[in-house]
Amino acid sequence: MENLCIVSNFAPLYREPIFKLIDAKWECDWYFGHNTTDIKSISPDTLKRMTYVNNRHLAGIMGWQDGIGRLIRDKRYDRYLMLGEPMVLSTWWNLIQRRLFYPQKRIYLWSHGWYGREGLLKKWIKRVFFGLADHVFTYGEYAKQVAIRQGFDVEKITPIHNSLDHLKQVGLRKKLSKTDIYTSHFGNHNPTLIFIGRLTHVKRIDQLLDAMSRLNKQGEKYNLILIGTGEAHNELDLKAKQLGIENQVWFYGACYDDNQNAQLIFNADLCVAPGNVGLTAMHTMVFGTPVLTHDDFPWQMPEFEAIRPGETGAFFHRGDVSAIAQGIHNWFVCHPDREAVRQACYNEIDTRWTPKYQIEILSTIIK
Structure with a gap:
């Protein structure tokens, strides 16, 4: 089985328990941006294979992650789980390349998704962005219902909620x-x-x-x-x-x-x-x-x-x-x-x- 490629803006400590379960379930390669927030990060040796990349910002908003745009071409991966943030152009680039040249590969997005306060432009952007993915995991049912009202395919979206270190x-x-x-x-x-x-x-x-x-x-x-x-x-x-x-x-x-x-x-x-x-x-x-x-x-x-x-x-x-x-x-x-x-x-x-x-x-x- 090919490795699962996982991409996120950084590695927050509160997600360590679910990340560990994912790491044990699949053969994973993790790509994290360097953390520039005051939120604690997980230790670099927590997961089996972790790579850190630079997050580049445009007008104060994260716009590109170095090296991520070419991951769709990497023969080691046939499945990708990515942070679903429409403002990250490197994620767009992977989605577009996949759709045009690598239809056999699968990209899953994990995201807040929809807030319910989007204007017409944001609604259109999100519908296109998330529509390019094979499936979208949202943090809640509310986001799913907003997406459906905006015309998103109900079969392509699943609420996954959030978690802390529940066992502890x-x-x-x-x-x-x-x-x-x-x-x-x-x-x-x-x-x-x-x-x-x-x-x-x-x-x-x-x-x-x-x-x-x-x-x-x-x-x-x-x-x-x-x-x-x-x-x-x-x-x-x-x-x-x-x-x-x-x-x-x-x-x-x-x-x-x-x-x-x-x-x-x-x-x-x-x-x-x-x-x-x-x-x-x-x-x-x-x-x-x-x-x-x-x-x-x-x-x-x-x-x-x-x-x-x-x-x-x-x-x-x-x-x-x-x-x-x-x-x-x-x-x-x-x-x-x-x-x-x-x-x-x-x-x-x-x-x-x-x-x-x-x-x-x-x-x-x-x-």
Whole structure:
């Protein structure tokens, strides 16, 4: 069997578990761009055969990966799994060459795909780009439905979701138990809200602080722990003081201790993500904590699909502080059974958001 050629913009650490499963399933050659982001990368010796290439940018957008455009001509490969990013011209070049000169080869694209906010030009570009591939794996069902509405072939697209290090997380989860970490810190028994991730402006944690202030005025008090740091940290700290809720907010800071993060999440009651939720949803649900985030799905990340309203979380109207406050209030009024919610979160992640789930889908399509 010919080798499977895999191309991506870089090798993010959070994808190490699924990459390892792919590496064990097929004879793989991996081509990664050099990582220039603040996202951690996997070690260069993690996979059997890894090659690093230069990512070249045009007008601030990655436009070409050196050496990738000729891979379609390499006789070692008859199957390719590539990052499906329409702005990468080297991927276009492989797709076009394959269509014209190597019809016996197969190219599969792994991509966010469609957001649902594309204009006419982007819709056309994506339809052509993804249409050149043999199959497209999207991060979620929402992207598939958008693609179908835009005329894409339903038989050529399969949601694959996303995953973290599920086996490790379940191992940690089995050791968890309720502690007094929040009652000790805050000196009360109020419900504890949590957000874990970088404190950037796009996450709109400021709206969460405003919602807490509004709830205070209604006689409802909540604690909040923010695990992470970032560009918005100082502004949020100042805002909490201006609102008079500084004693209700714990700026925990960045934490890279998986055991500690698991305990903090497990003992919290509700994760609130006023901006797009992303991997935060998976990180909190795997340890049993539901998620409240906004309902403007074209501006969400694919992981919002793990939220099943009334079971593993809920949605509110994007950008509406009163809706955030109401969403928090409603959650605690309507979901008094914390253990039932915890089990629903476990079940959602364990069944659809794992490397095992992903490799099973990949194996059914890539022959």
